[in-house]
Amino acid sequence: MNNGDLKSELHPSDLARTATVGARTRPLRAALSALGIMIGIGAMVAVLGLSESSKSELLEQLEQLGTNLLTVQAGAGIGRGDAVLPEESVAMIERIGPVEATAYVSSVDANAYRTDLVPEAQTGGIAVRAAEPNLLETLGGTMAAGVFLDGATASYPAVVLGSVAADRLGIRSLENSPQIWLGGEWFAVIGILDGLTLHPDLDRSAIIGEIAADEFLDHDQAPTTVYVRTQPENVLSVANVLPATANPEFPDQIQVTRPTDTLEAAEAADDTLTALFLGLGAVALLVGGVGIANVMVISVLERRSEIGLRRALGATRRHITYQFLGEALLLAGVGGLAGVLLGSGVTAAWAAYQGWDTLVPLVAVVGGVVAALAIGAVAGLYPALRAARLSPTEALRG
Amino acid sequence: MNTVLALENVVKEYPLTPPVRALAGVDLTIEAGELLAVVGPSGSGKSTMLHIMGTLDRPTKGDVSVAGYRVSELSDAELSGLRSRHIGFVFQAFYLLTGYSALDNVADGLLYTGVPLDERRARASAALETVGLSHRLDHVATQLSGGERQRVAIARAIVGKPSIVLADEPTGNLDSTTSSGIVELFHELNRAGSTIVVVTHDPEISASLPRIIHLRDGLIESDRVRELSS
Numbered sequence: 001m002n003n004g005d006l007k008s009e010l011h012p013s014d015l016a017r018t019a020t021v022g023a024r025t026r027p028l029r030a031a032l033s034a035l036g037i038m039i040g041i042g043a044m045v046a047v048l049g050l051s052e053s054s055k056s057e058l059l060e061q062l063e064q065l066g067t068n069l070l071t072v073q074a075g076a077g078i079g080r081g082d083a084v085l086p087e088e089s090v091a092m093i094e095r096i097g098p099v100e101a102t103a104y105v106s107s108v109d110a111n112a113y114r115t116d117l118v119p120e121a122q123t124g125g126i127a128v129r130a131a132e133p134n135l136l137e138t139l140g141g142t143m144a145a146g147v148f149l150d151g152a153t154a155s156y157p158a159v160v161l162g163s164v165a166a167d168r169l170g171i172r173s174l175e176n177s178p179q180i181w182l183g184g185e186w187f188a189v190i191g192i193l194d195g196l197t198l199h200p201d202l203d204r205s206a207i208i209g210e211i212a213a214d215e216f217l218d219h220d221q222a223p224t225t226v227y228v229r230t231q232p233e234n235v236l237s238v239a240n241v242l243p244a245t246a247n248p249e250f251p252d253q254i255q256v257t258r259p260t261d262t263l264e265a266a267e268a269a270d271d272t273l274t275a276l277f278l279g280l281g282a283v284a285l286l287v288g289g290v291g292i293a294n295v296m297v298i299s300v301l302e303r304r305s306e307i308g309l310r311r312a313l314g315a316t317r318r319h320i321t322y323q324f325l326g327e328a329l330l331l332a333g334v335g336g337l338a339g340v341l342l343g344s345g346v347t348a349a350w351a352a353y354q355g356w357d358t359l360v361p362l363v364a365v366v367g368g369v370v371a372a373l374a375i376g377a378v379a380g381l382y383p384a385l386r387a388a389r390l391s392p393t394e395a396l397r398g
Numbered sequence: 399m400n401t402v403l404a405l406e407n408v409v410k411e412y413p414l415t416p417p418v419r420a421l422a423g424v425d426l427t428i429e430a431g432e433l434l435a436v437v438g439p440s441g442s443g444k445s446t447m448l449h450i451m452g453t454l455d456r457p458t459k460g461d462v463s464v465a466g467y468r469v470s471e472l473s474d475a476e477l478s479g480l481r482s483r484h485i486g487f488v489f490q491a492f493y494l495l496t497g498y499s500a501l502d503n504v505a506d507g508l509l510y511t512g513v514p515l516d517e518r519r520a521r522a523s524a525a526l527e528t529v530g531l532s533h534r535l536d537h538v539a540t541q542l543s544g545g546e547r548q549r550v551a552i553a554r555a556i557v558g559k560p561s562i563v564l565a566d567e568p569t570g571n572l573d574s575t576t577s578s579g580i581v582e583l584f585h586e587l588n589r590a591g592s593t594i595v596v597v598t599h600d601p602e603i604s605a606s607l608p609r610i611i612h613l614r615d616g617l618i619e620s621d622r623v624r625e626l627s628s
Binding site for chain 1: 449452454455467472474475476477478479480481482483485487489491493495496497498506507509510511512514515554
């Protein structure tokens with residue numbers, strides 16, 4: 001007799017239905033085992049999402065600040081004292097082709113006090129610096145109150161306070177025209193700067209005009225720091241020639257830095273943390289996978305009679321394998337999807353709280369689901385094969 | 399006559415120490431349209447014989463043919479196919495899927511035959527009508543009485559119109575009134591053309607069936623056919 005008609009068949013749609021039997025008959029257990037995967041995937045997606053969102057925030061910040069700003073300082077080292085740049089260095093730097101703007105500050109040997117009654121030793125850590133009116137524009141800074149120095153006020157006893165300096169002096173507004181006692185003279189406060197992310201030293205400074213410094217404080221020091229804006233595409237080449245330009249005699253004493261590098265370094269440190277948290281997420285995922293394997297092994301033990309019945313109804317070993325493997329994939333897949341939603345939700349909530357744009361990388365979404373399915377497949381394979389290996393009579397004995 | 403099941407000198411040994419010989423050379427022929435009881439004390443080999451007749455297990459020696467197929471010539475997957483198309487099972491513990499309706503439980507009798515879901519359900523509905531449960535289609539297993547559950551299981555066994563139905567202690571979990579209802583159902587199905595083998599240790603049930611096979615120590619002790627007054 002021809003055995004060709006003895007084919008046991010299971011449509012893919014029916015296979016999918018049999019894979020839901022466990023979840024339908026024991027929904028709580030299914031939900032709990034999917035929860036493990038959900039937490040693992042959720043943690044990983046959230047870590048990637050938060051890292052990406054904060055990075056996008058950083059990039060935005062960098063764009064706003066501009067990465068084409070360089071600072072030139074005389075390398076201060078042991079025995080060098082207060083290092084200054086050569087007098088002519090600013091003029092030399094301005095002659096470099098791709099340089100768009102320069103501004104410099106010089107340290108003034110004076111202290112700033114709220115009144116002339118404050119003891120001299122209580123400097124409040126506020127430095128006094130002389131600057132040109134174009135400093136604000138070159139740095140891309142903004143004013144919290146008042147105005148910056150201009151051609152006129154730069155020659156008067158007028159002062160602009162950095163945000164921290166203003167705070168320490170207790171000056172929060174320009175009402176009542178506040179004055180401060182600076183280097184033995186009264187200086188009128190005409191402006192307060194917003195915080196300068198990249199220049200915390202200026203935040204703690206009282207800035208007066210170069211001419212005023214010369215006139216009222218007898219200051220004739222050479223520049224201590226030159227800020228250089230270059231064409232964005234030539235930042236590195238300008239940085240390379242700056243030492244020799246600023247001080248042809250001792251170029252190795254010149255320090256050129258790019259302030260945005262510190263932000264990028266901080267971000268690199270964040271990347272290390274991200275890797276650590278991803279590792280923790282992976283551990284959670286693994287534990288979730290073990291949970292699914294555990295539930296599947298128990299399920300196979302408990303459902304021996306169902307397995308026996310299915311074999312009696314005509315299921316092949318392969319059908320039984322597929323059913324239990326499908327069930328593990330279903331649990332893991334649902335857990336993975338829920339985890340992606342959870343991770344995205346956490347990212348969105350935290351980003352909203354921080355005022356960032358929400359950014360969940362596609363690779364995290366797709367990778368999350370794929371990782372969950374892979375874990376499910378590994379976790380489900382052994383129990384599924386065990387279920388298939390059961391002989392029908394053994395299974396029917398319960 | 400049309401033979402649906404034949405056992406020729408079937409021996410089944412379990413490799414224990416000492417080896418257990420559950421069937422010690424059984425010859426049996428079942429023709430289409432028969433309704434018979436297999437009885438015997440515990441350990442006489444009833445269940446082993448049912449499993450071998452149902453191709454759930456292979457004999458150590460001897461030949462088994464079901465619906466014209468020689469079991470020894472079939473692969474494991476082909477045996478599954480044979481069961482899905484030619485053999486219906488009824489178990490003592492019903493084995494219904496909890497959480498699923500009576501209709502879907504019966505439709506599962508055709509699950510591995512490749513019949514599409516709609517048709518499976520339509521045929522399940524007809525089978526449930528045959529066993530007198532057309533009003534219980536949507537009830538889940540837990541909402542049914544013991545007798546109703548066994549009727550659902552019987553509907554599942556006959557939904558594919560198998561060549562033979564094998565019932566293993568089908569009334570073992572039921573009270574006597576419900577049991578006689580089930581036995582009556584077997585008679586009805588048999589009159590409609592089904593070939594049914596009932597393994598039981600209940601003499602009352604076996605006495606009501608036209609052919610009784612007594613097993614003892616793995617051998618057929620007697621094989622009696624009686625004319626029953628209907």
